[in-house]
Amino acid sequence: MQGDIGEKGSCTTCAYTEDFSNYWTAALYFRHENGSYKRVPQYANAQLGTEGRDAPDIRGGMTIYYTQKDFESNGDQYITAFQPGFRMTVGSPTTDTIQGPNAQPGLRYTCLQDILTRGSETPGLPSKPCPAGIMAIHHFPSCWDGRNLDSPDHQSHMYNTDTGGFRNAGPCPISHPVRVPQLAYETMWNTSGFNNMWPKDGSQPFVWSYMDSKGYGTHADYVFGWKGDSLQRAMNDSCMFHRCGSPGIQGVLKTQTVAEMNHCSVKNIVTEDTEGWLSELPGHQAGIRFQT
Template identity: 30%
Template sequence: MPRRSSLLSGTLVAGAMLLTTLGLGGVAMSAGTPASSGAATASLATGHTAHTMDMAMAASTATSADDPDGDGYIPANPPVTGVSPSTQDPPHRYFHEFQANCSVTHTAPDDPIVFPQQPGKSHDHTFLGNTTTNANSTTASLAAGGTTCKAPGDKSGYWMPSLFNGAQKILPVGPQTIYYKAGVTDYTSVRPFPKGLRFVVGSPMQTADEFRHHPGFVEGWECGDSYFNVAFPTNCPNRADVQLNIRFQAPSCWDGKYLDTPDHKAHMAYPVVKPGTNDNVCPADHPVAVPMIEFKMAFPVNGDLSQAKLASGPSYSFHYDFFNAWDDATLKALVDHCVVGGLQCDARGYDQTHPEAGAALDANYELP
């Protein structure tokens, strides 16, 4: 593992080179807007440029209650040690998942992972789940907040770049589907996320080719019968039952050491294929199997999408952030019952095709 000083130095050098190449400084962003607003809050191009530059420099200024020294490393307490990637092949089950159904709460140009304690520095984000997520959010503040997720125990923060169609901000309506799945073949080895784990999936700076070949790419932008799109479909069927959709998967192997790292990615990894098999296993340097999050977002827009754009830039700049603030016991009950148990569960942890298995949560989506 590289020394902290070397990785941090490399981050700062990369940022300096990027600033020199662009010949630009930081650009101030406008204040956040409530979820009901339909107007763009800032130039999309300006927001993308500022975010691109500042992401490279974030490690030099990222201080928070969770990371008081601002070096970008947040150690797990306790760390998970003595784990080897599981190569077991348990009995095949078609499903090993449950849903976290969470609604949009608000929008704001904040990002407590990339730009902690720096309100207004990010491009505009659409937030789901925790109702209090903002630039100042910490593990403790999220735990004390409310949630729009069906399970009251899920106070996690989920966010993604806001979608605009022309000048109109398009927000998902109602509970969205956030899957928690097994990303490895040995679904019985998956364990819950540690409290405070956070990471970024994808990048606002990725190219169209990088987006298409990203390990988290599932079916790209979907609309009607059109799938695997890197660009927004130029013509979605203009029908009430048609929405623009995207599905994108997160890494599901953790290093067991850090809740965050300076690039907000290095502590996480995607599974790899075990040589000579079709089995997905965690790599040796990220041996801890955790749930694989899959965003499945539906945006109520169709028809002509030639003016559609993300706050972070073009369609292929899609990415999202996750900040774990689940109640530990609730998350463990769902992971054990649904993922380890090989079931296809709803937000209660109930699989309607296996009613004999019961549910992990009660009718109020709480522990019984």
């Protein structure tokens, strides 16, 4: 989608009603010993909770963070919000060696011992069954050249000084002097239903939709879509997390209920079967391989 998507959207699945940005990562599949595949379901970040016992659960399993410094402080540096038309990617589906993740410490996985597990990050997919699933983590670069809303590779207009985790990124270089929000995705994959199907030889059975069983090629896309100056207002404020706005808490950002979030959906236009047990990964039939 081109242009200011914040002004084109009619609803959003985000908690903040002014956020119409596009957030994307690949789909994760389980590969059975018999050669068939099944898509791994997502589940919501437990720390977001619901609005009460009888309220609906949040659909989807991606949590988005826009931080100014780290989880302890907003810092005192001015943060420039992304501009309409801005987009970027992080990671690459062609990366198949450990050298790639080592160069980008913000691309990691956590083997969830319970739904609140954090830390113990690895550069590749976990090598053993995870009791509560796998969390895929994507930290985007936070230094912008200040001119280009995009670049041919969707990455050159950005510079990555990320140090891993939710720590403050390093100083921006002269070539990319503008500090933008530190954007991060946490995607929760509920792999627990496949733990009793783990291969007898102990091999890692999960694969990304572009046929990556190591996990080094993990990547994510971002297209900015906040309405008006809403993201800049949040960056200028001293609020953090729910204090920026949530049901029952008045903040600088407007929020909506879980039911309203879940009501927003896009019609499925994919004609290929993607659910149930599949003989091939979607997009790989007849020997054709598509990379995301």
